[in-house]
Amino acid sequence: MLVLALDTASAAVTAGVLRLPPVDAPEVLAERVTVSPRAHGELLMPSVCSALAGAEVSMGELDVVVCGAGPGPFTGLRVGMVTAAALGDALSIPVYPVCSLDAIAYRAGAGSPLLVISDARRRQVYWARYDESGARVEGPHLDRPGDLPVTSVSRIAGVADVLELPVVPRVVPPGHPDPAGLLAVVAAAVRAHTPPGPLTPMYLARPDAREPGPRKRVTSV
Amino acid sequence: MTGTIGTGTTGIVLGIESSCDETGVGVVQVSSGGTLTLLADEIASSVDEHARFGGVVPEVAARAHLQAMVPTVRRALSRAGVRPAEVDAVAVTAGPGLAGALLIGLAAAKAYAAAWNIPLYGVNHLTAHVAVDTLEHGPLPAAVALLVSGGHSSLLQVSSLVTPLYPLGATVDDAAGEAFDKVARVLGLGFPGGPFIDRTAQEGDPDSVRFPRGLSGPGDARYDFSFSGLKTAVARHVEAQQRHGITVPVADVAAAFQEAVVDVLTTKAIRAATDRGIDTLLIGGGVAANSRLRAVAAHRCAAAGVHLRVPRPRLCTDNGAMVAALGAHLLAAGVPPSSLDIPADPGLPITTSLVGSSSSTTNRC
Numbered sequence: 001m002l003v004l005a006l007d008t009a010s011a012a013v014t015a016g017v018l019r020l021p022p023v024d025a026p027e028v029l030a031e032r033v034t035v036s037p038r039a040h041g042e043l044l045m046p047s048v049c050s051a052l053a054g055a056e057v058s059m060g061e062l063d064v065v066v067c068g069a070g071p072g073p074f075t076g077l078r079v080g081m082v083t084a085a086a087l088g089d090a091l092s093i094p095v096y097p098v099c100s101l102d103a104i105a106y107r108a109g110a111g112s113p114l115l116v117i118s119d120a121r122r123r124q125v126y127w128a129r130y131d132e133s134g135a136r137v138e139g140p141h142l143d144r145p146g147d148l149p150v151t152s153v154s155r156i157a158g159v160a161d162v163l164e165l166p167v168v169p170r171v172v173p174p175g176h177p178d179p180a181g182l183l184a185v186v187a188a189a190v191r192a193h194t195p196p197g198p199l200t201p202m203y204l205a206r207p208d209a210r211e212p213g214p215r216k217r218v219t220s221v
Numbered sequence: 222m223t224g225t226i227g228t229g230t231t232g233i234v235l236g237i238e239s240s241c242d243e244t245g246v247g248v249v250q251v252s253s254g255g256t257l258t259l260l261a262d263e264i265a266s267s268v269d270e271h272a273r274f275g276g277v278v279p280e281v282a283a284r285a286h287l288q289a290m291v292p293t294v295r296r297a298l299s300r301a302g303v304r305p306a307e308v309d310a311v312a313v314t315a316g317p318g319l320a321g322a323l324l325i326g327l328a329a330a331k332a333y334a335a336a337w338n339i340p341l342y343g344v345n346h347l348t349a350h351v352a353v354d355t356l357e358h359g360p361l362p363a364a365v366a367l368l369v370s371g372g373h374s375s376l377l378q379v380s381s382l383v384t385p386l387y388p389l390g391a392t393v394d395d396a397a398g399e400a401f402d403k404v405a406r407v408l409g410l411g412f413p414g415g416p417f418i419d420r421t422a423q424e425g426d427p428d429s430v431r432f433p434r435g436l437s438g439p440g441d442a443r444y445d446f447s448f449s450g451l452k453t454a455v456a457r458h459v460e461a462q463q464r465h466g467i468t469v470p471v472a473d474v475a476a477a478f479q480e481a482v483v484d485v486l487t488t489k490a491i492r493a494a495t496d497r498g499i500d501t502l503l504i505g506g507g508v509a510a511n512s513r514l515r516a517v518a519a520h521r522c523a524a525a526g527v528h529l530r531v532p533r534p535r536l537c538t539d540n541g542a543m544v545a546a547l548g549a550h551l552l553a554a555g556v557p558p559s560s561l562d563i564p565a566d567p568g569l570p571i572t573t574s575l576v577g578s579s580s581s582t583t584n585r586c
């Protein structure tokens with residue numbers, strides 16, 4: 001099967017084309033990763049096209065789209081989600097959403113407790129905690145860096161430079177989700193043709209909007 | 222695909238609009254004679270989600286666009302009876318509008334265009350408001366266009382739909398539709414204010430109060446608008462009555478306010494046409510659905526010998542048909558499409574009708 005994997009939940013704009021054999025590990029045919037937090041809308045589609053060209057795969061040959069569903073800063077996250085949804089619709093192929101933090105955790109590997117974090121801006125982070133088997137045991141959540149359970153893990157993956165922590169565990173790669181990690185999370189479901197879950201972004205926060213109070217008078221009473 | 226890019230093309234255009242709170246998808250067919258046919262015009266609106274906030278909340282709008290985008294495209298294609306392989310181009314609003322909202326439509330449009338290997342046209346929302354009229358009234362001669370909505374109030378000169386529009390004037394403060402929203406709030410009417418004021422004003426006396434006409438003095442800018450002073454005058458008037466224990470005659474105040482807005486809009490628009498020797502006035506945007514504006518414009522245009530064109534109300538408010546219509550004109554004229562890396566531009570100037578037009582290969586996947 002030929003898979004397009006994309007993610008815009010972090011500062012990186014990620015697109016990759018992979019071959020998923022029936023049994024063996026997925027093979028990355030081409031990937032394009034650009035770190036540019038404010039240009040997801042401009043970069044994503046050209047990155048997808050460039051990855052397809054690099055893999056010598058045409059749009060019509062794709063069997064599946066895998067898409068990071070966050071959590072991530074809203075505007076960038078939505079670019080990837082709507083692109084994946086539209087490509088899936090246009091090509092009549094299924095789109096599998098993946099927790100972007102799980103994709104990072106998969107690439108960081110199992111073996112010891114792991115914290116995966118991602119920059120949520122406004123001095124907040126998205127995070128999830130994984131046990132030594134690699135299973136997610138907590139999160140994803142949105143918190144201030146000071147509230148992270150850093151003492152309960154031995155490793156931390158994701159972008160670590162936004163943190164001001166009293167104790168920083170060993171920082172391990174990767175810093176962003178990559179195509180291999182994204183596909184790995186759902187490879188079994190894709191192989192089994194399990195129908196994908198709903199393509200819903202993980203915002204973890206309500207829109208920043210307040211209902212107006214009573215109208216202010218323009219004349220002084 | 223029928224026809225050939227560069228020599229004038231016929232075909233079917235899918236249009237996507239997401240600059241504010243409406244997710245709109247339209248399908249328009251352009252035939253060899255250049256005649257446009259509207260095949261579908263589907264809308265998903267998040268307006269009800271904004272009502273309790275008294276205005277459009279950008280993040281709420283963007284979330285709704287993401288949910289609605291693909292289902293609305295599907296609905297439009299099925300309503301049009303068009304298979305994906307029959308679509309010849311995708312047009313989309315690239316600006317102006319809310320940044321996060323624009324991005325949803327633009328990203329979706331790029332994906333459809335790339336997946337189907339057809340041209341993308343990233344267009345100006347205001348030019349699309351002008352283009353939509355050709356769906357109803359046919360080819361557009363040189364015209365003055367008055368575009369009025371919650372987001373814009375502009376007077377423009379239009380020579381053709383595939384060349385830049387020339388700005389004559391604009392609001393210096395609030396958009397016309399914004400003034401309707403704010404006055405509706407003062408009067409305790411609902412959001413969005415336009416339809417509520419229009420309905421309430423039917424029962425009122427437009428001459429009960431004479432509210433100020435902004436920028437209408439002899440030395441003021443001939444084609445610019447100002448609605449902020451009017452809005453404040455209405456609030457002062459209402460508050461004075463409340464202070465004296467008088468029951469506010471809501472219908473009269475609504476009618477008098479609406480009369481002031483309509484008076485200024487029609488006076489300046491017709492003045493622009495006669496000043497420039499142009500005999501056609503086109504009115505578009507959500508406020509063009511206002512019944513009093515349509516009536517006064519018809520009356521005054523007839524008196525001035527100006528031919529008036531106003532699309533039916535459904536086409537005046539934001540929709541995908543207007544974007545598809547503009548895309549169809551661009552396709553028919555053989556204009557090179559946009560590249561796939563164009564940005565959403567919240568402040569896209571009116572002088573740019575088409576973003577990132579390029580005959581290079583970067584416009585295909």
Ligand SMILES: [Zn+2]
Nearest residue numbers: 350370506539
């Ligand atoms: Zn509009």
